[in-house]
Amino acid sequence: MSDPQPCRNLVVVLGDQLSPDLSSLKRADPASDRVLMAEVWREATYVRHHKKKIAFLFAAMRHFAEELRAAGWKVDYVTLDADGNTGSFRGEVARAAARHRPERVLVTEPGEWRVLEDLRAWPSALGVPVDIVTDTRFLCSVSEFRAWASGRRQRRMEHFYRQMRRKTGLLMEGGKPAGGQWNFDADNRRPAKADLFMPSPRRFEPDRTTREVLDLVARRFGDHIGDLEPFWFAVTRDQAQEALDHFMETALAGFGTYQDAMLRGEKFLFHSMLSVYLNAGLLDPMDLCRKVEAAYRNGQVPLNAAEGYIRQILGWREYVRGIYWMEMPDYGDSNALNAIAPLPDFYWTAQTRMRCMREAITQTIEEAYAHHIQRLMITGNFALLTGVRPQEVHAWYLAVYADAYEWVELPNTLGMSQFADGGLLGSKPYMSGGNYINKMSDYCKGCDYDVRRRTGKGACPFNALYWNFLDRNADVLKGNPRLNQPYATWAAMDADTRTALKAHAGEVLEQLAGGGPV
Ligand code: FAD
Ligand code: DLZ
Ligand code: SF4
Numbered sequence: 001m002s003d004p005q006p007c008r009n010l011v012v013v014l015g016d017q018l019s020p021d022l023s024s025l026k027r028a029d030p031a032s033d034r035v036l037m038a039e040v041w042r043e044a045t046y047v048r049h050h051k052k053k054i055a056f057l058f059a060a061m062r063h064f065a066e067e068l069r070a071a072g073w074k075v076d077y078v079t080l081d082a083d084g085n086t087g088s089f090r091g092e093v094a095r096a097a098a099r100h101r102p103e104r105v106l107v108t109e110p111g112e113w114r115v116l117e118d119l120r121a122w123p124s125a126l127g128v129p130v131d132i133v134t135d136t137r138f139l140c141s142v143s144e145f146r147a148w149a150s151g152r153r154q155r156r157m158e159h160f161y162r163q164m165r166r167k168t169g170l171l172m173e174g175g176k177p178a179g180g181q182w183n184f185d186a187d188n189r190r191p192a193k194a195d196l197f198m199p200s201p202r203r204f205e206p207d208r209t210t211r212e213v214l215d216l217v218a219r220r221f222g223d224h225i226g227d228l229e230p231f232w233f234a235v236t237r238d239q240a241q242e243a244l245d246h247f248m249e250t251a252l253a254g255f256g257t258y259q260d261a262m263l264r265g266e267k268f269l270f271h272s273m274l275s276v277y278l279n280a281g282l283l284d285p286m287d288l289c290r291k292v293e294a295a296y297r298n299g300q301v302p303l304n305a306a307e308g309y310i311r312q313i314l315g316w317r318e319y320v321r322g323i324y325w326m327e328m329p330d331y332g333d334s335n336a337l338n339a340i341a342p343l344p345d346f347y348w349t350a351q352t353r354m355r356c357m358r359e360a361i362t363q364t365i366e367e368a369y370a371h372h373i374q375r376l377m378i379t380g381n382f383a384l385l386t387g388v389r390p391q392e393v394h395a396w397y398l399a400v401y402a403d404a405y406e407w408v409e410l411p412n413t414l415g416m417s418q419f420a421d422g423g424l425l426g427s428k429p430y431m432s433g434g435n436y437i438n439k440m441s442d443y444c445k446g447c448d449y450d451v452r453r454r455t456g457k458g459a460c461p462f463n464a465l466y467w468n469f470l471d472r473n474a475d476v477l478k479g480n481p482r483l484n485q486p487y488a489t490w491a492a493m494d495a496d497t498r499t500a501l502k503a504h505a506g507e508v509l510e511q512l513a514g515g516g517p518v
Pocket of ligand 1: 270372405408
């Protein structure tokens, strides 16, 4: 730690703010101001984050502090084991304020409501003025999103996305969408086949700084979920850029087509594994979108791939953030389907006979990563169908994925996956029986359960649970036009079939409630 010296501004940089163009840094001056970064126990344990997530963030923070120093900034960096580390942001800011007696604290707005509430209390608690500066790393500001959303009966992502395409000019030609269509999702539903040439993300050897962090995490967070090694994430901006270039060369072209596919043993398929870097600030979303657009314009990748990828960043990523900041704090308590079951233990251990769940959870434990369809249609789908309390599902997703911060994780979990917001974010629940999983993956081959069977011993649990879910939630869901077809199919079944499906689902739910193996 450097000598205590007065400074004009104390710039607090949080763990997911690792961007040299950060708004708080832009407002400050290396000559007279000081940066504070701190590894704090409370942030690492308010949910028990995956070991790889903590290691990634601490390693990336330490490398970023070095980058700032090299650019002329004076940085106080408090490691987790440093003498006197109080374990909280507020405690560390208080100590730094006592050391440097700043005129004011500058901090870019955080990504979680919980932290924002804490920052707002700093001036009275610490006796220093605090400027909370708008985070300019997003393509749509919170106020812009509010203006778009207010007065709309429906706030559908697709409408928001079109507005963002017009605003940024991405994939636009003479005021019209490239290729004459806004969205090529219909081309993006193909299952994948095992292939020797399947891409995989760029991997990096840990350097000395990262090795020190890995030792620290092994020592202090040994009881948290997840495998720490092998650790291969990018931890600097240059490495993240390399990971992006590698994705564009090897996988982007197949991104659209195989976006919904799942394959045993293939953890990444044609996905980019870039959310970890984007969300921590190592990559810039607009820069990423421009590069993807250029790859399409150069003929490197087809339009459905470029459009599909840009839609995720420019559309979904910005949209869920807008919803989060508009709807918090009440959003976090929503539970439209009154789901109250506890999260099954096997979400932490992968000890389940359901092959699809075992695959998704095992790779989550190994990599702190699962791709979107695994999160939505495997682990999320199962929690939805079995009526797990959404807040427990949320705490799991927030803990286990290296890219998880509340602004992005909470709307995806509570809104998109668990329909806890009653349809604010998605027009219908994302749910399916075994058929969809069988169509989009090879998980069902070799599963202990039979995907073709709906009831009786060995029947795929997703099948009966699916119909039971529709029946159980009919009072909330039946009027939904997008569910007319499944409700009509349910109504057309004979009474004995319906009774047998409900009985079988009841058995599965009882087994789960008793903590039995499923
Ligand atoms: P790719 O498939 O390569 O997609 C490209 C990029 O698009 C991602 O890197 C991401 O930045 C963005 N993106 C794609 N879908 C979404 C989305 N629905 N919302 C926001 N951004 C999106 N994403 C997170 O970044 N953090 C989370 O904590 C998170 N939690 C989720 C929880 C649930 C229940 C679900 C269903 C989805 C969640 N997502 C989350 C969205 C999505 O699953 C991840 O962004 C994606 O899997 C990250 O992997 P990737 O970089 O390989 O993505
Ligand atoms: C997620 C996380 C963890 C595990 N640890 C730290 C930390 O020690 N110091 C820090 O500045 N940030 C950490 N973070 C990220 C913060 O929790 C994050 O800034 C908030 O979730 C707000 O987005
Ligand atoms: Fe999953 Fe059912 Fe297929 Fe088994 S049979 S992998 S439980 S969908």
